Amino acid sequence: MNPVILGLITIVTGVAGCIGYFFLSNLILDAVLPARGPNAGRNINRANLIRPWLFLLPAMAALGLYLAYPVIETLRLSLMDRVQGGGYVWAGFDNYSQMLSEAKFWEAMRNNLLWLIVVPAASTALGLLVAQLTDRIAWGNIAKSLIFMPMAISFVGASVIWKLVYDARPEGADQIGVLNAIYVWMSGDGPQTWLTLPFWNNFFLMVVLIWIQTGFAMVILSAALRGIPEETVEAAIVDGANPFQIFFRIKVPQIKNTILVVWTTITITVLKVFDIVFAMTNGQWETQVLANYMYDKMFRANDWGVGSAAAMVIMLLVTPILVWNVRNARREMR
Amino acid sequence: MDNIAGKRSSLTWIVHITVAALVALWLFPTVGLFVSSFRTGDQISASGWWRALGASEQTLTFRTAAPDTQVEEGGFYVVEGNLFEGGDPLDLRAWGVSSREVDAFRTGDTAELRKGGTLTLSPDGGYRMENTEPFSGKRGQRVFVSAVVPPEFTLENYNNLLFKAGQGEGMGEAFINTLTVTIPATIIPILVAAFAAYALAWMEFPGRALLIAIIVGLLVVPLQLALIPLLKLHLGIGIGKGYLGVWLAHTGFGMPLAIYLLRNYMAGLPRDLIENARVDGASEFQIFTKLILPLSFPALASFAIFQFLWTWNDLLVAKVFLIDSTGQTTVMTARIVEMLGTRGGNWEILATAAFVSIAVPLAVFFAMQRYLVRGLLAGSVK
Missing domain, CATH: 1.10.287 (Helix Hairpins)
Known part of the structure; x- marks a missing residue:
């Protein structure tokens, strides 16, 4: 049909x-x-x-x-192994120990840790910056809307967009990727294939997610900044505080909880990040992350046991945030 | 606020410039892809897209007329013509006859050809090839010219991708497939969640607080965990891979956020309203359909946008639950990822395909941004 x-x-x-x-x-x-x-x-x-x-x-x-x-x-x-011809047998912690002995798994863990540190921090900081700056200018809403826009773009679409930015042409030819065009012009060196540079390529992938998530952080933090009682800011001005002091000493402490919420929400997104790595490098050149590692195990190696074990690791990493969220929600309801 | 103390901040200009720079930085990558989708493949690989906005010097390849058009003139065999025949004339800068020296000659110069004979190119693109022997071979001489090309954009990429059968890489079908996945997967969870949200917001029953806590917990459960068990389940009960499976999966995965958003909103509706209706003898079902549902429209819209964007942009759920080995049911995101592998260098196809898939969410985004923002504010766990 x-x-x-x-x-x-x-x-x-x-x-x-x-x-x-x-x-x-x-x-x-x-x-x-x-x-x-x-x-x-x-x-x-x-x-x-x-x-x-x-x-x-x-x-x-x-x-x-x-x-x-x-x-x-x-x-x-x-905790099970699939046997040929259907059915499962008890495997105990074999899948976990097999996973822990794989270099790819540790590579994924290391990269995930990098992602967990860099992406929430960068997105939240940039979001806070944009929220604060756009708050006082006339065209702030248009600026916010444009920075928020990547939220609507799929991870796959964003991957294509950024692959063009990172594109590399042979030395001597006109560079069509912005990054290489600037790099060649500034340094005079040959172009770099950014996505194959071990270790640093992780950061080039993270940029894509930061680009998407900054808008989210900005929207939430902007609302929180507006909710700050004006008297506190006015009192600080009367006392002679400069704009930086007002921002860091008066405003940020008052929206601490919201910052924490934004941070944890982005952390969860990071833990689940799959599409960007899958579309841009597929975990090659040492860019593997847990979610893609799991997908690899499940649907390419067809190893459901190790794949499930990897999924459990993601779940384990999410659990502290889960508990924290539930406790907050319960406190709020009382 | 800063000028209350009487000194208008000197930082204002810095603020304007910083915001402008950030916005430019944020837009630049997207604009790049957008511009590229209106250029031909040759143009894209010849120069950066930012040059496409102005005239640019490019190296182009032409061919003279084939040797069978030659005529004999006073002992010479001659082929004559114009390189720009049938096209617009270009502003020629330099030219060459070998791919190693594409800019060896100025216009008006005469080049020695490798296979014998000479070629003269005049500034208007007219050429004259002369030889004492007849020219041989089937095809004409290749001529490389450096010319200033005015900015040129084309809709050809979109036409090829969407409307030409067999050439479109299946994007036309993928677009329909994506739509087929998205719409039921957006509508059905709303209805199911709305009833549950009403019960959680306005009905008293034991275990209510616990249920809400469970839903908050499920909000963050990574859907990676659900892939294998559910695929196993779907295969086991005969749904297999297909639309039904993906609709069910999206409904399940979207449910916690839907209930959470709608419950928060409904709980904020005025208590008097609902209690008056109860006193007046309205049944719970009537209160829900006649009162709560219309009043909750903003929250329903917020969730609908979320779910729409999420299902439209999704790759993982579609890959696991929908796309089978025949590839008939592939969605746009999956198609683009495949193209990234097989067509990595063909930016005209990639850019156009990506923009086709981005266009709809962007339109929804700009049309209904207000609801999206409201939903985000209500949906982040406080």
């Missing part, structure tokens, strides 16, 4: 199915436990106990099946 028609049918059945489910289940509940007659009070109480779960059921099913169950199943698979 033509996928477009299939898509339309899915939208209609999906939407109709959802509405039908919610409508009918509520109708049945009202029919079984009517809010009138001799047992009205008891019925209302019982219906009120059941109804939230009718509303929640489809969402809970989706969450459970697509997010909660996989965490457990991945943990189980990471």
Whole structure:
């Protein structure tokens, strides 16, 4: 069947199915436990106990099946080996020890650590800078909108954009990549193939994510800066503080929590980064990262055990932030 | 604020210049790809895109007319013609007949040909080849010219990529496929999540706080964990790889953010409104459809944009759950990554393909930026 028609049918059945489910289940509940007659009070109480779960059921099913169950199943698979012809055997920690003995894994860990340090720090700092600077100029909103724009561009699209920036032509030819054009013009040396320079190429990949995430940091931090009570800033001006003191001593401390939120959100994005590395270097020239390593293991080497083990490592790295988020959310609700 | 104390900051100019520089830096890479998508492959590889905006000196290759057009004139065999025949004349600077010396001669000079004979090129592009022997071979003499070429842009790349069958690298189909993935994957989670969000915001039941905490936790679970178990599940229950699988996967993965965003928004609606409706005898279902849903439009729009951008731009979920070995259902992002491998140097194709896939999200972004910003502010865990 033509996928477009299939898509339309899915939208209609999906939407109709959802509405039908919610409508009918509520109708049945009202029919079984009517809010009138001799047992009205008891019925209302019982219906009120059941109804939230009718509303929640489809969402809970989706969450459970697509997010909660996989965490457990991945943990189980990471402790198993697939045997030829189907079926699994218990492998204990073999997959983990195999993974830990691979140079590629440690390369991925090292690079991920670099990404985790550089990208959130750079994005947050640049975002804060832009947020502060654009706050006081007339065309600030246009500037913000343009810096925010990369958020809409896919990682793959961004990879193509930046590959053109890093492009290298043979020595002597006109350079069509901006970076090499500037480099050759400034230094007089031959062009560099930036993406194959071990160690430094990691930073050229990180630039792509920083370019995307700065807009995110800027939007959140800009709102936080606007929320600062003006009296505190005015008092500082009266006391003779200069703009730098106002920014670092008055404003930044007041939005510390928001900075932390931005930082952790970008950290999580970094841990999951896959597309950029996959599209630009595919982990060659020592640019491997965990998410791409995992993809490699799962779908190229077809080794589900080690792949699952790598996924568990990513999960482990995310867990502290997960706990911190949950605790914050609970405190907020009280 | 800074001029309250009476001294207008002298930093203002520095601020303007810094912001302008940052914006330029941020736009430059994208503009580069955009400009490149309107240039031919030869133009792109001949000079940087920033030169395309003005006239540039380029080395071009032409061929004279074939030897079978030669005529005999007073003992000489002659081939005559104009290099720019059928095209616009160019401002010639230098020329050559060997690829090693492309700028050996000025216009009006006469070059000795390697295979015998001479070639004279005049400034208007007219040439005259003379030889005492007849010219042999099937093709004409190659002539390299350095000429000043005015900026030139073409829509040919887009035409080739989208509308020419067999030449488009499958981008036309990939565009439709992406759309087919995106729309159901955006609409269905909204509805499911909205009901759940209402229950979490306005219904009292035991375990509510725990459920909210679980959803906040699931917000950050990396979807990498879900790939193998779910692929196994999909293959096991017969969905296999295909649209149904990818729709379900996107619905599941988008659910925590959807519930979280919508619950936060709904919880902020005025309590009186909902309690009055309850007192007036409205059922929960009526309150939800008639009151909450219309009032929550901004939050619904925010999430819809997020989910749309995310599913449109996604590569990993599509690669795992959708694209099978036939490649019939490939999406644009996957197609572009393949092209990066096979067509790494063909920037005219890559740039155009990338822009086709970027155009829709960019349009959505600029049209609905307000909702996106609002969603971001509500969605980041405080």
